[in-house]
Amino acid sequence: MNKCVLIIAIVMGISLSGFAQMDNREAEGPVGFDRSRIFIGSSLNLGISNRFFNVGVNPTIGYSLNNWVDVGVAMNFNYASQNASVFNSYKYKNFNYGGGAFLRFWPVSFLHLQIQPEYNWISSSRTDPVSGQTTRLQLQAPSMLAGIGYGSREIGRQLSYFTIMIDLNQAVNSPYRDGIAGDPQPIFRGGLGFYLNSKKK
Known part of the structure; x- marks a missing residue:
């Protein structure tokens, strides 16, 4: 874990403590394993910036x-493209799949902080618009996504959320970074989920 990730984790921890002081929700003691606390769902992610486009789906179980606190595992299937520009004469297209774990804090009922390490396998193509020649590569890269979001969550019933994240890792081949400068691209994820044995009102 690099220094940047450590600093973000510390700041998130301090923020969590501060928000917890303001939240009047009743504290819960240990309840043991409860099947009705298992949730499944999926999110759609979208990333857009100058010359860059990313879209994907992320099934989750948690x-x-x-x-x-929510914990769980997630898979991802993403498509990304990057157009040629005056700084780079190639056009890139990537398809990647991968998986990892996530940890989601809800310091207040409508706000969450999320950290999500992933590992990705990438099928990449680079095309020269002038000659039409295409080079294909098979790549791998770790990612460490972190961000903040807004949502609604009723344990035992349903949840929904919208999260903005960036990749804190500096892996060159990350599908969440600009392929030219290596800058992190904002990732927007909106998701829905429901709990097993959902309680009826």
Whole structure:
């Protein structure tokens, strides 16, 4: 874990403590394993910037430990493209799939902080618009996504969220970074989920 990730983790921890002081939700004690706390769902992610486009889907399965924390695993399937420019004469297209774990904090009922390490396998193509020649590559890269979001969550019933994240890792081949300058691209994810054995009102 690099220094940047460590600093972000510390700041998130301090923020979580501060928000917890202001939240009047009733504290929960350990309840043991509860199948109704398992949730499944999916999110759609979208990333757009100058010359860059990313879209994907992210199926998830998780468990709500208490009123504050969700943990789980997620898969991802993404498509990204980057157009040629005056700084780079090639056009890139990438398809990647991967998976990892996520940790989501809910310091207040409508706000969450998320960190999500992933590992990605990437099929990449680079095309010269002038000659039409295409080079294909098979790549791999780790990612460390972190961000903040807005959502609604009723344990035992349903959840929805909208999250903005960036890749804190500096892997050159990351599907969430500009392929030319290596700058992180903002990732927008909106998702829905429901709990198993959802409680009826």
